[in-house]
Amino acid sequence: xxxxxxxxxxxxxxxxxxxxxxxxxxxxxGDFSERYAVAVIVLNDVMPEAEIHEAAADVFxxxxxxxxxxxxxxxxxxxxxxxxxxxxxxxxxxxxxxxNVGDTVSIPRGVPHQMDARGGRVVMLITKVNxxx
Numbered sequence: 375x376x377x378x379x380x381x382x383x384x385x386x387x388x389x390x391x392x393x394x395x396x397x398x399x400x401x402x403x404g405d406f407s408e409r410y411a412v413a414v415i416v417l418n419d420v421m422p423e424a425e426i427h428e429a430a431a432d433v434f435x436x437x438x439x440x441x442x443x444x445x446x447x448x449x450x451x452x453x454x455x456x457x458x459x460x461x462x463x464x465x466x467x468x469x470x471x472x473x474n475v476g477d478t479v480s481i482p483r484g485v486p487h488q489m490d491a492r493g494g495r496v497v498m499l500i501t502k503v504n505x506x507x
Contacts, residue, residue, distance in 0.1 A: 377403070385414055385437060389497040392416040399500070411502045417441060417491035424449050424488035426460040429505040432481040436473050438497035442490040443479055444468040449486045464488065 380402050392398040395418045404411040415434070426449060434443075447468025455461040465486050473479050481487045483505060489496075 380412065385497075385499065388414045389416050389438065393418065395419050397422045402499075404502075406502060407504075409504055409506060411500075411504075413500050413502075415498045415500045417489060417496045417498075419492055419494065421488070421490040421492050424462040424465045424486055425455075426452070426462070426486045427483055427502075428458040428460075429483055430458070431483050431503045431505075432487070433478060433501040433503070434473070434481070435478045435499045435501075436475050436496060437499060438475065439491070439495050440472060440474040441496040441498070442470060442472050444470050444486075444488045444490070445479075445481065446485055462486065462488075 384402070388400050388402070392400070397420055398416045398418070399413050401411060401413045424444070444465045445468050447465040449460065449462030450466055451463040452460050453462070465488050468486065471479070
């Protein structure tokens, strides 16, 4: 498992090649099935489905652009994507916040969340912390 600093140049180089429309995730350290993972996430003109993680917290830090998060509320058309992970078409009744460069958004396990980058591009670091107990 990789440990130590993740240089800003590596983050920028990773994000620079992710130019197609949609949601792109590239792992930088750790493993999504282990205790933690650190990845670059790029949203290009997209609003991905809402997510709910039963046993994982997400911490997003915006490094380029801006994104609107909807947090909490009721997932609409919720379905199991894989064990412990739900996806939903959208969220109703959640809190909407805007996150820009330098902002960090912490999402505890079990909290529905959705990101909206329609009309723009956002690059974030995501740290996923899994509860494997």
